[in-house]
Amino acid sequence: MAPRIEINRVTKRFKRGGGKIVVPVDDISLSVEQHELVVLLGPSGCGKTTLLRCVAGLERPDDGEIAIDGRTVFSAAKGIFVRPDQRRISMIFQSYALWPHMTVAQNVGYPLEGRKLAAAEVDRRVRETLQMVGIAGLEGQYPGRISGGQQQRTALARALVSNSTVVLFDEPLSNVDAQVRSQLRFELKRMQRQIGFSGLYVTHDQAEAMELGHRVAVLNSGRIAALGTPRDVYDEPPDHYVAGFVGVSNFIPGTLRHATADVSAVETALGRIDAAPAGRTFSPGSSVLVVLRPEKIALHTTQPAAGAIANIFPVQVEARLFSGAHTEYVVSAGGHTIRIWSHDESLRDLSDGDRAWISAPPAALRIVSAEGFAA
Ligand SMILES: Nc1ncnc2c1ncn2[C@@H]1O[C@H](COP(=O)(O)OP(=O)(O)O)[C@@H](O)[C@H]1O
Numbered sequence: 001m002a003p004r005i006e007i008n009r010v011t012k013r014f015k016r017g018g019g020k021i022v023v024p025v026d027d028i029s030l031s032v033e034q035h036e037l038v039v040l041l042g043p044s045g046c047g048k049t050t051l052l053r054c055v056a057g058l059e060r061p062d063d064g065e066i067a068i069d070g071r072t073v074f075s076a077a078k079g080i081f082v083r084p085d086q087r088r089i090s091m092i093f094q095s096y097a098l099w100p101h102m103t104v105a106q107n108v109g110y111p112l113e114g115r116k117l118a119a120a121e122v123d124r125r126v127r128e129t130l131q132m133v134g135i136a137g138l139e140g141q142y143p144g145r146i147s148g149g150q151q152q153r154t155a156l157a158r159a160l161v162s163n164s165t166v167v168l169f170d171e172p173l174s175n176v177d178a179q180v181r182s183q184l185r186f187e188l189k190r191m192q193r194q195i196g197f198s199g200l201y202v203t204h205d206q207a208e209a210m211e212l213g214h215r216v217a218v219l220n221s222g223r224i225a226a227l228g229t230p231r232d233v234y235d236e237p238p239d240h241y242v243a244g245f246v247g248v249s250n251f252i253p254g255t256l257r258h259a260t261a262d263v264s265a266v267e268t269a270l271g272r273i274d275a276a277p278a279g280r281t282f283s284p285g286s287s288v289l290v291v292l293r294p295e296k297i298a299l300h301t302t303q304p305a306a307g308a309i310a311n312i313f314p315v316q317v318e319a320r321l322f323s324g325a326h327t328e329y330v331v332s333a334g335g336h337t338i339r340i341w342s343h344d345e346s347l348r349d350l351s352d353g354d355r356a357w358i359s360a361p362p363a364a365l366r367i368v369s370a371e372g373f374a375a
């Protein structure tokens with residue numbers, strides 16, 4: 001079966017005032033399969049909305065091709081451009097964009113207008129959809145009289161009511177408060193599984209991306225910096241941009257000494273660090289960064305015996321920050337500051353200025369190129 005959305009080498013440029021050209025979508029290829037939700041993740045201004053608008057037909061790309069359900073809706077080479085209302089997709093935005101003078105039921109039923117459906121059928125589908133998004137009973141209310149979370153559920157119902165198989169989301173949860181947001185995320189995931197719609201979901205929130213996406217595409221200035229399952233992107237970041245944007249990373253710069261199939265040995269200010277083999281080949285002498293995730297590092301109050309565990313280094317405790325779920329220890333070693341997240345109760349007596357040791361299994365450490373890295 002053809003992918004639901006197929007983006008093939010799409011480029012979109014804008015000319016800013018003063019003639020400066022920006023390229024928010026720079027030769028991007030990406031596909032969304034049946035029943036798949038792909039998240040576009042990146043900081044503000046990296047081109048997420050522009051790419052989504054290209055798929056919706058709200059922007060006309062300068063180059064490339066886009067197909068939806070196997071039908072070409074845009075082709076620069078063939079001069080094809082299918083209008084947004086002919087693309088059979090739904091879109092849901094950060095601003096709910098509900099009609100204030102219409103009731104919840106009228107807002108949700110709006111996309112069904114002009115479809116020549118019997119009134120009873122429209123009514124049935126609206127009720128079903130409201131039930132599904134958890135706001136049955138609000139049919140007769142006006143958007144101004146319901147909460148932000150309920151408004152967003154209404155917008156979601158409107159996007160889902162026409163049974164579009166492709167739904168585009170542009171930061172739909174950024175305007176709702178934190179607790180409602182995490183509830184809606186969970187429900188969105190459940191609905192996605194239940195209905196099986198395919199979608200592209202834009203967010204700048206990496207936790208949201210990891211929770212919702214079957215796959216995550218990390219964008220950097222109009223290009224895809226990483227594409228894979230949340231776990232792949234988190235565990236195998238291809239570069240320091242991705243390692244720093246998806247989750248938290250400590251970076252220790254160093255020089256690659258040797259690399260085998262099992263281990264990469266890196267000379268650093270702390271000493272020699274053994275890390276997992278790099279995803280790409282670096283030649284000995286290359287400038288690299290060792291990526292240490294805060295939750296993968298162990299902290300010890302006494303020096304561990306060498307041999308049993310690897311990568312043991314003495315550190316000094318600089319600060320301890322209790323966050324409830326874990327405690328963050330900030331330590332220094334070799335002129336570097338390292339953050340560690342621990343649940344280890346035996347560390348509770350550690351104080352600022354104390355000497356301690358860290359260790360980390362090589363398999364938990366990655367190396368990436370130091371190119372373009374500013375400490
Ligand atoms: N219509 C436009 N004209 C000129 N520049 C634009 C236009 N739309 C977006 N841009 C620029 O393109 C870049 C990407 O914008 P956008 O796709 O909105 O990013 P994101 O959604 O990731 O925050 C930004 O630098 C933005 O200023």
Ligand SMILES: [Mg+2]
Nearest residue numbers: 045048049050
């Ligand atoms: Mg945007």
